[in-house]
Amino acid sequence: MVSGGLTCRLTRRNEQGMTQQTTPSHRPLRVSRAQAPLSGSIRVPGDKSISHRALMFASLAKGTTHISGLLEGEDVLCTAAAMRALGADAVQEGPGQWRVSGPGVGQLKEPDNVLDMGNSGTAARLLSGILASHGMTSVMTGDASLRRRPMKRVMDPLAGTGATFLAREGGRLPMAIRGLADPKPLDYRLPVASAQVKSAVLLAGLNAVGETRVEEPVATRDHTENMLRHFGADVSVEKAPDGGRIIRLQGRPNLVARDVVVPGDPSSAAFPLVAALLVAGSDITIFGVGLNPLRTGLFTTLQEMGAQLEILNARTEGGEPVGDLRVRASALKGVEVPPERAPSMIDEYPVLAVAAAYASGVSRFCGVEELRVKESDRLAATIALLENNGVRTAVEGNDMVVYGTAGHIPGGGKVETHMDHRLAMSASVMGLVAEKPVEIDDTSFIETSFPQYLDLMNSIGAGFVA
Incomplete structure (x- = not known):
């Protein structure tokens, strides 16, 4: 964790009233x-995948979203902290119960400090799509495990929006992103099936004028597509000639707050x-x-x-x-x-x-x-x-x-x-x-x-x- 970064492992309730956890100590187990x-x-x-996405999409939608059943593990708490740093109001109202108010697509603000994504590759890769498509400079890091994981797989397609990235060798965190307020829409075929890369490209396409198109060789989890529709985006899915899937997103939708139940x-x-x-x-x-x-x-x-x-x-x-x-x-x-x-x-x-x-x-x-x-x-x-x-x-x-x-x-x-x-x-x-x-x-x-x-x-x- 970078000193001075946005921590998501606290033992107390923070100023927003959200219960957070301490940095875990070493705990061996004999079974x-x-x-x-x-x-x-x-x-x-x-569901962890849906919890991350619920916080992100609620932060990009206009109005107030109520989320029930949110996973309150450390990874998801890091996503909540990151979205607050970007200008959303994310507050825990009870166990698994959250209220999130967002400023709308393209309206997030530049964070004052480093975004700490904890151990979550999902959060880091999806958030890269959001950061690349906003006119701001941001820096992401994570724990020792996340800092060893490659981010080049999202950096490469997202660079097509016009955003610039600066990371450690091999595309590893910490990573600085200089995003654009008017990103280019992407037309990208995934070389390897990955819901995280697909989702990063679609998230970048939210603030791009025109159609963003993603082709995946094999169908991957479609929580992003489902949640885009849930919040009011125009998304279509069709079968590709080789048996994969093609997802099309119309940019700059008016996302509207909708309540989410996390299974x-x-x-x-x-x-x-x-x-x-x-x-x-x-x-x-x-x-x-x-x-x-x-x-x-x-x-x-x-x-x-x-x-x-x-x-x-x-x-x-x-x-x-x-x-x-x-x-x-x-x-x-x-x-x-x-x-x-x-x-x-x-x-x-x-x-x-x-x-x-x-x-x-x-x-x-x-x-x-x-x-x-x-x-x-x-x-x-x-x-x-x-x-x-x-x-x-x-x-x-x-x-x-x-x-x-x-x-x-x-x-x-x-x-x-x-x-x-x-x-x-x-x-x-x-x-x-x-x-x-x-x-x-x-x-x-x-x-x-x-x-x-x-x-x-x-x-x-x-x-x-x-």
Whole structure:
């Protein structure tokens, strides 16, 4: 974190009345095999992707938006702090309840200080699109993990607006952006499917005169398109000749405040869900989980592996499909996951790899190169997570191969999380079924996406002792 930057990890209520959290200290965890089945009903925190976008779009809309179910992890609090620094009024009115008033598209102000995006690559990349399309100079930074992650993938297309960028070698934070009040509209084809890059380009197009066009080779999560429509933008989506998608946005819309209900995050639901599948005799229900079809690749894959996973009470809330998940312990078998499914489950591969390690047979996850540029080199870290605990794996090109143990993960290893919250949670799930305890070097960064994760898991019987 840059000294003097906008911190988003405070223990007190700030002047806007928003509860914030302290900088996490190092918290190792030793996880032993579960002594009883997991049972009960839970709710997971609000969807992180939608929470970031809700704050950003509400800040760009005229009027006051009320957000319910906002994830209040550190990453999202950093986004709230950044939008306040840019001139929006973002106030917490209760747990998960926020009021956001924005000045309108193109009307954000230059921040007085450095914008600290914490651990969130989503926030940093999406906000780059906003900053590039406003006539201001700004600087973004983040924690040690985020400062190692490449931003060139958004810098390159956004430079087409006329904005200029100055970053460390490889396009890494801290990064200075000199935006334009009259940016050029973009016509960009993504070389690799990425919802973050797509969203950055669309956000830049909001303040550009004319049509912004984005073509993606494979459909990625469409929360940005859904929320643009929700706030009144003119967005169209069509199928590309090669099977991908083309998204068109008409610039300078009059975005109008609209209330937002944030569903439970399917990526967060993945951890108690997989734990219940693996721990013998378990039966849990997870209420109010987002079921956007571009986010549910994990659920499809687990059902192909033999998971007893039911979707109950399917409904629509805030423009997004939602349902309740009933999960029962299941005998899983290996599966091959096609590359075109990767964008719909890119964040869930580490915990899916744990499920595959416990299953019988061999699993192959195809086209997972995007894992190399997540919070860590998540592909290498997932391989290390498994192999350090006695599970055989392989990387073949852009594919990850896991050789299942048929319910006999040896365990006994130490997991290096590399400040990656999803690796830490995946390791905790593995520890619940491994034959020897699993040591996790640090669980503090779980707070970035899943506040009170250990407590919630203990409420269904995990028995974690921090």
